[in-house]
Amino acid sequence: MKLPYEDLLLPLVEVCLAKRQKGCPRCYLLDNLFDNFYTEQIFECLVEEQKPLRGYFFKFQDNFLPKDFTFFRLKDLFFYPLFFGNIQELFLSLWKEGISFTSFYAEVLSFPDPSELENHLKVISTLGFSRLTKRAEERLAPILKLQKKWLSLKEKEKISSLLFLVSSTPLDEELKEEVILKEEGKEYYYVLRETKSFSFNEEILSHLPRDTILGFVSGKNLKDEPFSPFSPFLLALSAFEHAKRAGLTLKEVDGFSLHVLADIIYELEDLGFAKRVYEVAKDYTLQPIELTLSLASIYYTLKDLDTAEKLLRGKLCGCVREDPMVHHNLGLVYLAKGNLPYAEYHLYKAYLLDPENKDIRQRLVQFLFDQGRISDLLEIIAGKEDLSPQEALILGKISFRQGDYYRSLSLLSKLLSSPERDGEASLYLAWLYLNLKKNDEVAKVFLDEARSKLSSEEFERLKRELSL
Secondary structure (H helix, E strand, O other), X not given: OOOOOHHHHHHHXXXXXXXXXOOOHHHHHHHOEEOOEEOHHHHXXXXXHXXXXXXXXXXXXXXXXXXXXXXXXXXXXXXXXXXXXXXXXXXXXXXXXXXXXXXEEEEEOOOOOHHHHHHHHHHHHHHOOOEEOHHHHHHOHHHHXXXXXXXXXXXXOOHHHEEEEEEOOXXXXXXXXXXXXXXXXXXXXXXXXXXXXXXXXXXXXXXXXXXXXXEEEEHHHXXXXXXXXXXXXXXXXXXXXXXXXXXXXXXXXXXXXXXXXXXXXXXXXXXXXXXXXXXXXXXXXXXXXXXXXXXXXXXXXXXXXXXXXXXXXXXXXXOOOOOHHHHHHHHHHHHHHOOHHHHHHHHHHHHHHXXXXXXXXHHHHHHHHHOOOHHHHHHHHOXXXXXXXXXXXXXXXXXXXXXXXXXXXXXXXXXXXXXXXOHHHHHHHXXXXXXXXOOHHHHXXXXXXXXXXXXXXXXXXXXXXXXX
């Protein structure tokens, strides 16, 4: 029986056991495997031999583990290393199944203290996050510090008399005695006592730099809907970002700020948390189309195509000027469902509503190419000077298949440093360099590249067709 990730783990365990003068690495793996996790003894070997060991620490409610993935266990915590692969599939599976969990990215250099990990996960959990990426941790570092302090302080303070503030500039001189907590990052974060001597009046604002932006939430509002489920620090940040979007100097959190907060969380790649916030924000947003597009995109990513379709169809008003992105995204949903006539209708409708949108045009071009609708495709991109790399790739392939080899070479050569180039295009380039450029050496490079990108069956089939 092959053990989970045996090929990846065995070399590391062999080195680790050799240092400890112990034998039979595979036996050691087998002895420390239970259900779908390895024990902390194997994790310790990994930490010794793989520095830094990159991955995510997890805390699952009721120690539930998804059965299709293998972890390492440290007391009540679990670790999933990045070198196992499929990290995005793991998170999508957890969110799709509605499993309650908290996780954060880590680069492990020595065996960690589980109690410190627990404390960090508690802070992340109380903020509402299920996944804290490296970028999210860096972006929210001041909030994480404040939340940790706040957890031990909030029982001692009268929350209704506090103010939570985010500023683009430092305000220490203006706030003086009112500051309880503060942290500095990309912005400046404060917890203040609201007193009669302090309020956001014109006098205070007049002393601030002209480019200052302030966002805040009053403690008096934290028990009210729709704000009660959310951290005051995240609410203050959402008010701050709301002010930036609206071109305001000062903004108190309101219902639309929750839409802004959901956007922030979505950009930080916590789809589970973002989905929850978007669902709350639906009744308060000033931009229902934009919110629906974002929320439907999450459901689409989680493969809940029926919900994504329902959300998007709810925004088809039947009016003269419908939103092109609603049709575009509906086209993608129907394409994923295999309903090609509906997909074609909505992709075409999106293009007709906004023919200058290159993303919409590219998606329609790709659809037509996949369906073999070459004449329709060429009609759309005829005379276009702003071809995207994907469109240039498609046109290069069509030119090759139609025998227009010099045009194909011109188009595909522009993609030599582009990730858009696929195995088929690499084989075409191999043929073009061999037969037009008479350059055997470069042709071999493209041939090897195609071999690495295509399945062996597909590679051999295309190679025979091209007589390479």
